[in-house]
Amino acid sequence: MTTPTGDPIMLDRAHAEATLYRVAVCAFTHYPDKPVEEPGWTLEEDLAWCLAPLDDLPAPHLADFTGTIRTLITTPTADRQTFIRQLLALTGDDRPLDTP
Numbered sequence: 001m002t003t004p005t006g007d008p009i010m011l012d013r014a015h016a017e018a019t020l021y022r023v024a025v026c027a028f029t030h031y032p033d034k035p036v037e038e039p040g041w042t043l044e045e046d047l048a049w050c051l052a053p054l055d056d057l058p059a060p061h062l063a064d065f066t067g068t069i070r071t072l073i074t075t076p077t078a079d080r081q082t083f084i085r086q087l088l089a090l091t092g093d094d095r096p097l098d099t100p
Contacts, residue, residue, distance in 0.1 A: 011090035015053035019087060022050040026073045046073060057090075 026046040034041055050069050054062060065087075072078050 008092065010092050011054070011057070011087070013088075013091040013093050015056075016087045016091050018053040019050060020084065022053070023069055023072055023083075026050055026069075027076070030073050043070065043073065 026049070030046075035043075047066060047069060050073075051062065051066060054065060057065070068083050068086075072080060072083060
C-alpha cells in the first residue's frame with residue numbers, strides 16, 4: 001500500500017498488534033444474538049474500538065480495513081491470514097507475530 005505520493009504507508013508495530021488483539025477479542029466474543037442479549041451493544045462500537053490504533057491511515061485504507069474487520073468479527077470461518085499479512089506489511093517489519 002502506498003500514499004497518493006507513492007510513499008509506503010508505515011504503521012507502528014505496536015498499533016498493528018493492538019489492532020490484531022482487538023479484532024481477536026471482538027471475534028471471539030461475538031455471537032449472533034449478542035445485540036438481543038446485551039442491550040446497548042453495537043457492532044459499530046466494536047469496529048471503532050478495533051480501528052482506533054489505525055486512525056492515522058488514509059481514509060480509503062481505513063475503509064478497506066473496516067469492511068475486513070466487520071467480516072472477521074461476524075464470520076467465524078473468515079480467513080484471518082490475509083488480514084494479518086496486510087496489517088503487518090504496513091509496519092515494514094517482517095518478524096513473525098510471536099517474535100518480540
